[in-house]
Amino acid sequence: MVLTFTNALDLDEPLPFHKITPGSIVGLTLTQSPRSDSSLSEGLVSFVNPWKIEVVFDEYRDVIELSDAHIYKLTKLSNDVTYRRLKSALEDLLEKSRGGPWQRLINTLFGIEDISIPGEYDSFKFGNKNLDDYQKEAVKFALNQKEIAIIHGPPGTGKTTTVVELIIQAVRQGLKVLVTAPSNVAVDNITERLGKYQVIDIIRIGHPARFLPQVRKHSLDFRIEEYLDTSIRSDINNCLNRLKNCTNLAERRNLTIHLNLLIRRSKEKEEAAAEYLMPKADVVLATLTSASRDGKGPMNYLADDHFDLVVIDECSQAIEAACWIGILQGKRCVLAGDHLQLPPTILSREAAAEGLKITLMERLMKTVFEWKHNEVVKMLHIQYRMHQDIMAWSSETLYAGQLEAHHSVATHLLKDLKHVAVEYVEETNFPLLLIDTAECDVPELNNPEEVSKANEGEVEIVVNRVEELISYGVKPSDIAVISPYNFQVKLIRLQLCSRYFDLEVKTVDGFQGREKEVVIISMVRSNLKSSVGFLAEIRRINVAVTRARRHLTVICDTATVCTDKFIKSMVDHLHKKGKIRSGNQYLGER
Numbered sequence: 329m330v331l332t333f334t335n336a337l338d339l340d341e342p343l344p345f346h347k348i349t350p351g352s353i354v355g356l357t358l359t360q361s362p363r364s365d366s367s368l369s370e371g372l373v374s375f376v377n378p379w380k381i382e383v384v385f386d387e388y389r390d391v392i393e394l395s396d397a398h399i400y401k402l403t404k405l406s407n408d409v410t411y412r413r414l415k416s417a418l419e420d421l422l423e424k425s426r427g428g429p430w431q432r433l434i435n436t437l438f439g440i441e442d443i444s445i446p447g448e449y450d451s452f453k454f455g456n457k458n459l460d461d462y463q464k465e466a467v468k469f470a471l472n473q474k475e476i477a478i479i480h481g482p483p484g485t486g487k488t489t490t491v492v493e494l495i496i497q498a499v500r501q502g503l504k505v506l507v508t509a510p511s512n513v514a515v516d517n518i519t520e521r522l523g524k525y526q527v528i529d530i531i532r533i534g535h536p537a538r539f540l541p542q543v544r545k546h547s548l549d550f551r552i553e554e555y556l557d558t559s560i561r562s563d564i565n566n567c568l569n570r571l572k573n574c575t576n577l578a579e580r581r582n583l584t585i586h587l588n589l590l591i592r593r594s595k596e597k598e599e600a601a602a603e604y605l606m607p608k609a610d611v612v613l614a615t616l617t618s619a620s621r622d623g624k625g626p627m628n629y630l631a632d633d634h635f636d637l638v639v640i641d642e643c644s645q646a647i648e649a650a651c652w653i654g655i656l657q658g659k660r661c662v663l664a665g666d667h668l669q670l671p672p673t674i675l676s677r678e679a680a681a682e683g684l685k686i687t688l689m690e691r692l693m694k695t696v697f698e699w700k701h702n703e704v705v706k707m708l709h710i711q712y713r714m715h716q717d718i719m720a721w722s723s724e725t726l727y728a729g730q731l732e733a734h735h736s737v738a739t740h741l742l743k744d745l746k747h748v749a750v751e752y753v754e755e756t757n758f759p760l761l762l763i764d765t766a767e768c769d770v771p772e773l774n775n776p777e778e779v780s781k782a783n784e785g786e787v788e789i790v791v792n793r794v795e796e797l798i799s800y801g802v803k804p805s806d807i808a809v810i811s812p813y814n815f816q817v818k819l820i821r822l823q824l825c826s827r828y829f830d831l832e833v834k835t836v837d838g839f840q841g842r843e844k845e846v847v848i849i850s851m852v853r854s855n856l857k858s859s860v861g862f863l864a865e866i867r868r869i870n871v872a873v874t875r876a877r878r879h880l881t882v883i884c885d886t887a888t889v890c891t892d893k894f895i896k897s898m899v900d901h902l903h904k905k906g907k908i909r910s911g912n913q914y915l916g917e918r
């Protein structure tokens with residue numbers, strides 16, 4: 329049941345400040361309730377805008393008595409389910425490493441035993457005719473490995489496209505497949521693409537309120553509803569309506585007994601449906617944490633050895649403990665990701681220092697399989713995003729020069745977009761621009777109240793560069809401004825977002841996995857100490873640069889940022905292949 333909460337004092341007024349977001353778990357209480365912990369029910373937030381919050385309640389009984397005559401309060405609850413599931417995965421790992429069918433896989437992933445010799449390649453009829461040779465090879469390779477295959481997909485190389493083909497081929501071979509990823513968006517992305525193949529029976533598990541609307545039809549809840557006859561649901565709704573309008577005490581008691589009976593019967597039927605549907609599905613899709621068997625989740629409808637193959641997409645963005653939730657569900661696994669892009673954020677410095685910051689993919693690539701790369705890893709080489717000059721620096725410095733730009737993108741520029749005005753061709757025919765503030769006296773802000781950093785001079789340059797591009801005909805929706813620093817993102821948004829709704833301004837971390845025709849990077853750091861802070865994270869710079877399709881503008885103080893060797897190599901590349909301008913050209917009278 330979905331309920332909408334608005335401002336109790338005035339419907340047209342925005343809600344008071346809160347930190348509730350879609351996916352939050354909230355407790356519902358009466359505002360006048362004498363005890364703050366006397367929650368009427370708990371629900372999951374499915375939608376938030378400034379004026380309303382929609383909450384999904386799974387228990388009808390809890391919310392049936394709510395009335396418009398009362399004022400209610402929603403409180404964001406802390407959720408320790410993820411931590412419990414991670415802990416349970418580690419306990420499971422320990423248990424299974426002591427013996428049994430999983431021991432070999434576990435030993436392989438800890439470098440205790442060698443991987444087995446792969447089988448012969450079967451003949452393949454690829455579903456996606458456009459796959460390049462590296463993608464085809466990765467699919468064949470992954471299907472023939474006995475324990476583990478790693479698909480290393482640098483930016484824009486079609487990793488998810490490859491994973492989708494792999495899943496289709498596995499299903500054709502009669503395998504039962506579990507597909508997982510650390511985030512709901514990543515799982516939804518694959519669900520949506522697989523959903524186009526109607527012959528494949530797929531079930532997406534997790535709470536549908538957290539899914540993209542277009543994949544809800546594949547959710548277990550939706551599939552159960554489709555499978556069951558709906559008469560019991562309509563009986564429940566009738567009963568709820570009668571109860572709402574009933575004032576006679578005896579009649580209310582009878583209706584409540586009847587409602588409880590109907591709800592129990594409906595739950596039994598739903599469980600029976602799930603027990604039937606889950607084992608029948610060719611592919612089950614879930615985030616790593618909702619693939620856990622801890623608690624009463626739907627994975628418990630399946631036998632321990634149900635899955636033949638486990639695929640983890642965006643594996644390099646998951647902490648290792650989460651990956652084990654997935655891995656221990658199958659006999660072999662395929663990990664897809666890029667350990668040279670950003671790993672998950674670890675808030676605890678102590679835990680990070682103890683090793684939590686090292687992802688499974690990184691550990692396997694850099695230690696366990698370092699000398700046996702060819703036996704375990706297939707890298708995708710052709711990228712379908714960036715102009716070749718934008719790609720070149722990342723390819724040379726991080727991927728041993730092995731990336732190739734597909735001919736469809738290798739030379740594409742802003743001038744080739746049909747809405748870009750021809751008369752500005754001089755300004756839209758180059759892929760790289762460095763705006764250097766070294767001589768401009770625009771130091772970074774040192775605001776002790778902000779943990780993050782900002783640079784007001786760079787904000788002004790960003791604004792002027794965005795306006796310049798828009799004047800050439802580039803659409804705001806084709807532009808992203810990214811910065812490593814939250815505070816800088818805040819300041820840029822204040823200047824631009826009320827004027828250009830479709831322009832995206834994000835942190836680099838928040839823009840991972842995305843792309844835009846134009847990306848403008850504001851590096852912020854400009855100081856006399858030559859301190860670059862967390863800009864020095866190689867993977868953050870790699871992600872930032874590789875989001876751009878046709879044009880990249882980098883705004884920085886080269887005197888400060890070039891004290892870092894890696895950033896200097898990027899600036900050198902901009903000098904070699906791009907245009908260089910002084911920041912003064914984009915700053916007004918100061």
Ligand SMILES: Nc1ncnc2c1ncn2[C@@H]1O[C@H](COP(=O)(O)OP(=O)(O)OP(=O)(O)O)[C@@H](O)[C@H]1O
Nearest residue numbers: 458459460481483484485486487488489712841842
């Ligand atoms: N073989 C191919 N031929 C043409 N286009 C392709 C091919 N493979 C992938 N693409 C295109 O490249 C883009 C990126 O593909 P996909 O989403 O699979 O990549 P990814 O590696 O998962 O992306 P990311 O770098 O964001 O993780 C998509 O637009 C996709 O259609």
